[in-house]
Amino acid sequence: xxxxxxxxxxxxxxxxxxxxxxxxxxxxxxxxxxxxxxxxxxxxxxxxxxxxxxxxxxxxxxxxxxxxxxxxxxxxxxxxxxxxxxxxxxxxxxxxxxxxxxxxxxxxxxxxxxxxxxxxxxxxxxxxxxxxxxxxxxxxxxxxxxxxxxxxxxxxxxxxxxxxxxxxxxxxxxxxxxxxxxxxxxxxxxxxxxxxxxxxxxxxxxxxxxxxxxxxxxxxxxxxxxxxxxxxxxxxxxxxxxxxxxxxxxxxxxxxxxxxxxxxxxxxxxxxxxxxxxxxxxxxxxxxxxxxxxxxxxxxxxxxxxxxxxxxxxxxxxxxxxxxxxxxxxxxxxxxxxxxxxxxxxxxxxxxxxxxxxxxxxxxxxxxxxxxxxxxxxxxxxxxxxxxxxxxxxxxxxxxxxxxxxxxxxxxxxxxxxxxxxxxxxxxxxxxxxxxxxxxxxxx
Numbered sequence: 001x002x003x004x005x006x007x008x009x010x011x012x013x014x015x016x017x018x019x020x021x022x023x024x025x026x027x028x029x030x031x032x033x034x035x036x037x038x039x040x041x042x043x044x045x046x047x048x049x050x051x052x053x054x055x056x057x058x059x060x061x062x063x064x065x066x067x068x069x070x071x072x073x074x075x076x077x078x079x080x081x082x083x084x085x086x087x088x089x090x091x092x093x094x095x096x097x098x099x100x101x102x103x104x105x106x107x108x109x110x111x112x113x114x115x116x117x118x119x120x121x122x123x124x125x126x127x128x129x130x131x132x133x134x135x136x137x138x139x140x141x142x143x144x145x146x147x148x149x150x151x152x153x154x155x156x157x158x159x160x161x162x163x164x165x166x167x168x169x170x171x172x173x174x175x176x177x178x179x180x181x182x183x184x185x186x187x188x189x190x191x192x193x194x195x196x197x198x199x200x201x202x203x204x205x206x207x208x209x210x211x212x213x214x215x216x217x218x219x220x221x222x223x224x225x226x227x228x229x230x231x232x233x234x235x236x237x238x239x240x241x242x243x244x245x246x247x248x249x250x251x252x253x254x255x256x257x258x259x260x261x262x263x264x265x266x267x268x269x270x271x272x273x274x275x276x277x278x279x280x281x282x283x284x285x286x287x288x289x290x291x292x293x294x295x296x297x298x299x300x301x302x303x304x305x306x307x308x309x310x311x312x313x314x315x316x317x318x319x320x321x322x323x324x325x326x327x328x329x330x331x332x333x334x335x336x337x338x339x340x341x342x343x344x345x346x347x348x349x350x351x352x353x354x355x356x357x358x359x360x361x362x363x364x365x366x367x368x369x370x371x372x373x374x375x376x377x378x379x380x381x382x383x384x385x386x387x388x389x390x391x392x393x394x395x396x397x398x399x400x401x402x403x404x405x406x407x408x409x410x411x412x413x414x415x416x417x418x419x420x421x422x423x424x425x426x427x428x429x430x431x432x433x434x435x436x437x438x439x440x441x442x443x444x
Contacts, residue, residue: 018147018188021229022222034220036263038300041293045081045269046286046306047115047245048074050318051101052083053283054273062321064097068104070321073314075109078306083141083271086117087124095127102135115139115180118172120164125171132177139178141210142168146197147185158193162200173205180245181206187213187226194226198233208243209234211267213258216251216281220261223248227265243268248284250276255284260292274318275327287315287331291376312382337378338386340430342394344373345387349396352403390430393421402440405433416440 036044051067062070067084074082082105085098102114118128118140132138144161145154151161165181172179181201183189189197198209211226218226227244234242246262246269248255259270276285290311294304315332319325327333339345351369358365370377370385378384387401398417399409420439424431431439 018149018185019190020217020222021187021226022217022219034264035260036293036296038297038302040263041296042302042305044263044267044293046079046289047081047083047269047271048079048286049083049247049271049273049278049283050074050286052085052115052117053247053271053279054277054318054322056279057277057282058322058324060323061094061097064100064104066321067097067101068108070314070317071101071105071109071112073310073317075112076307077310077314080111081113081115081139081269083115083117087119087121087127090123090127099131099134102131102138106135106137110137113137113139115141117141117143118168120144120168125168128172128177129175132175136176139180140172141180141182142172142201142206143182143184143210143212145185146183146193147188148190149188150185158196162196165197166200166204169201169204169206178208179206180208180210182210182212182245182247184212185214186211187218187222188215191229194229195233198230199237202234202237202239202242206242208245208269210245210247210271211262212247213249214247216249216254218248218258219252219254220257223254223258223261224265227262227267231266245269245271246284247271249278250281250283250285253281255282256288256292259284259289263293274315275324275332277318277322277324285331287311291331291381295375308380309382331376332381332383335386336376337374337383338388339373340388340390340397341392342397345400346394346396347372348385348387349400349403352400388430389420389424389436391425391428393424395421401436405437407440412440 050070055061071082084101088094088098105112105114114135114137116128116131116138118124128140142165144165146161169179169181181198183197186194201209209230211230213223223246227246230244234240244267246259246267248258255276263270270289271284272286272289273283274286276282290306294306294308297304312332316326328335330336339348348369351365351372355365367377370379387397387404389397389401395417398420399412402409402412420436423439
């Protein structure tokens with residue numbers, strides 16, 4: 001690794017450029033796949049990065065007890081792979097917490113597979129082998145940075161990277177550890193070098209290869225192109241059995257679209273974090289991926305592999321242990337199932353009323369009430385609709401909100417309903433539930 005040579009290249013303007021898979025000169029017919037098939041959606045495996053990558057986006061680390069409880073929630077949801085750490089240095093608090101966690105997973109959640117990240121250093125390798133002794137199911141993600149810009153600033157040479165990755169993957173594999181071959185900045189790595197990396201890691205014993213969109217630079221076309229490229233390299237090596245992981249970030253807001261495109265192009269596993277929490281703009285959103293894949297599966301009449309009623313519990317629990325406030329908007333956010341608009345509640349209330357008139361249609365009408373103005377049935381994922389009164393509400397909003405609170409709507413006169421609506425308009429904001437109940441009970 002000749003840093004003088006690297007500095008000389010900088011001085012003479014010979015700067016290697018990161019590769020852009022979004023505008024790679026590939027044939028148009030291989031541009032990108034928009035979304036997975038139902039079979040791909042049903043077979044894809046989700047890997048939780050909540051207890052590793054997601055923790056980079058918070059100020060205070062969760063306790064061991066909180067991490068153990070969260071792993072239990074993941075297991076109930078149906079996610080059995082969880083990345084739990086990276087070599088933190090021996091003997092410190094993080095070292096002890098990670099090792100204690102993988103021990104707890106061994107004893108309490110034997111179906112869970114813990115994953116740790118292993119850098120190409122002697123200390124990181126020794127640490128990973130120590131972790132393997134604690135939990136025999138441990139998997140390692142072995143990596144180095146490989147983008148031209150990273151090589152430039154580190155003073156690394158390509159041959160050195162190949163040699164170190166060969167050594168690392170081979171050492172892990174010979175120790176009985178399943179290995180995810182990986183790089184940082186995979187989506188910025190040129191194809192000829194990426195092919196060498198994949199070949200080296202697979203031939204050294206890697207069981208998976210992970211495409212990392214480390215800085216979230218990909219768009220769906222790039223995610224598709226690079227996934228197709230990796231799949232073809234594996235095919236040419238005669239290793240169609242090697243599974244492909246996709247690890248994405250949200251810097252351009254493309255986390256969901258990229259994940260869907262990567263799955264459609266042949267990725268077998270996707271790394272996710274509840275709430276999309278993580279460094280900078282965050283990671284690929286667990287709930288968005290699950291909701292979209294579940295919709296594809298259900299539309300085809302298939303069985304969703306995740307226990308959807310637990311999805312909201314996982315989402316809420318993660319925000320609790322990370323002390324990150326639940327956002328107001330987005331899938332599973334505070335207002336995801338909150339409605340106050342009169343034109344919307346009118347259709348919902350008519351579905352509600354018709355349940356009493358057409359008893360034989362009560363079940364589909366109840367679902368219609370929940371989904372006529374929502375892409376997601378809140379009850380399916382452990383949530384309920386919240387009906388609020390605002391300046392944009394109508395009489396149906398008042399009636400539906402009252403019915404949801406168990407109030408007999410036949411007792412609400414037209415004058416009472418108008419009084420509530422005019423109060424909200426006069427205040428210029430949404431009423432709290434306490435205020436609404438007070439107005440309903442007022443003798444006005």
